[in-house]
Amino acid sequence: MATNLAEKAKTAFLDDDFEGAVEFLSQAIYSNSENADLYADRAQAHIKLGSFTEAVSDANKAIELDPTMVKAYLRKGSACMKLEEYHTAKAALEKGASLSEDDSRFAKLIEECKKHLAEDITDQKAHDGAPPSSETALPSEQIAEADEEIQEEHGTVQQTNAVEPVKPKFRHEFYQKPEEVVVTIFAKGVAPEDAHVEFGEQILSVKINVPSEDAYYFQPRLFQKVVPEKCRYQILSTKIEIRLAKAEAIQWKSLEYSKEATVPQKVIVPSGRCLS
Structure with missing residues (x-):
C-alpha cells in the first residue's frame, strides 16, 4: 500500500501538485512509519509549499531513521536556509557533503551559508550599542535556485522526514x-x-x-x-x-x-x- 501511495505522490509532484504529494506521502507514512525515504520526499514537497519548519522536521526524522541518507541532509540544509537558520543549515550540509563528496550542490549551499553568517557578524558589530531592531527576520530569497536544484534526481519523489501529526500528549x-x-x-x-x-x-x-x-x-x-x-x-x-x-x-x-x-x-x- 505504501509503495502505491508513494507512486501517486510521485505523479502529483511531477504535476506540481505538492499538496497532493504531501497527502499521499502522509498516508504512506501512516502505513510504513519506518521508511526514511517517505519522510525525505515529504520534506521536499513541504519545501515546495514554503512549509520550511515542517520540512526540517521531516528531514530530521529521515536522518534519525537513516543517518547516511544524503538527500535528507540536503533537504534539512535547504529548509534551514530559508528559515535563516544558517548555523544549523551549515552543519547539516557539511554532514551531507561528507557522505557525498562529488555532489557540488553541497559546496554551493555551504558557501551561501558562510556568506550569510559573515554578514550577520558584520551587522552585529555595526549595531553594537544601538537599539535592537524591531523587525522580524524574513526568509532568505537569495537561494531560490537551490529549490530547483533540490529536485535533482526527481523523477522520483524525495522523502521528507516531517513528523506525522499526532495528538499532543503533554x-x-x-x-x-x-x-x-x-x-x-x-x-x-x-x-x-x-x-x-x-x-x-x-x-x-x-x-x-x-x-x-x-x-x-x-x-x-x-x-x-x-x-x-x-x-x-x-x-x-x-x-x-x-x-x-x-x-x-x-x-x-x-x-x-x-x-x-x-x-x-x-x-x-x-x-x-x-x-x-
Whole structure:
C-alpha cells in the first residue's frame, strides 16, 4: 500500500501538485512509519509549499531513521536556509557533503551559508550599542535556485522526514523575562535518555520517547531569534524546563512565529504565563 501511495505522490509532484504529494506521502507514512525515504520526499514537497519548519522536521526524522541518507541532509540544509537558520543549515550540509563528496550542490549551499553568517557578524558589530531592531527576520530569497536544484534526481519523489501529526500528549506553557523565554513541558517521569532537545536560531526541537506510544514532538518556529549556545534545559520529575536566550531584549507576542503577528515592542512587560 505504501509503495502505491508513494507512486501517486510521485505523479502529483511531477504535476506540481505538492499538496497532493504531501497527502499521499502522509498516508504512506501512516502505513510504513519506518521508511526514511517517505519522510525525505515529504520534506521536499513541504519545501515546495514554503512549509520550511515542517520540512526540517521531516528531514530530521529521515536522518534519525537513516543517518547516511544524503538527500535528507540536503533537504534539512535547504529548509534551514530559508528559515535563516544558517548555523544549523551549515552543519547539516557539511554532514551531507561528507557522505557525498562529488555532489557540488553541497559546496554551493555551504558557501551561501558562510556568506550569510559573515554578514550577520558584520551587522552585529555595526549595531553594537544601538537599539535592537524591531523587525522580524524574513526568509532568505537569495537561494531560490537551490529549490530547483533540490529536485535533482526527481523523477522520483524525495522523502521528507516531517513528523506525522499526532495528538499532543503533554501540555506546555511559556513566560518571558527581558533576556529569556522559559518554556515548560509538563511531562511526568521522563527519563533523561528519553528526552532530546535541540536549539536553532529560530527553531526549538523537542522529542520525548513514550513507552508503547508514538514519540511526542514539539518543534515550533519561534517568534524571534534566540542564541542557541546560551539556551539550556533541565529535566525534572514532573516537567521539562527549557530556557531560551533571546537574541534581542524585546517582548514576544507569542511563542511561535506567525506572519500575522504584529511587530514586537521594545518594552518588556512583567513576566506572565501564557498557556497553550
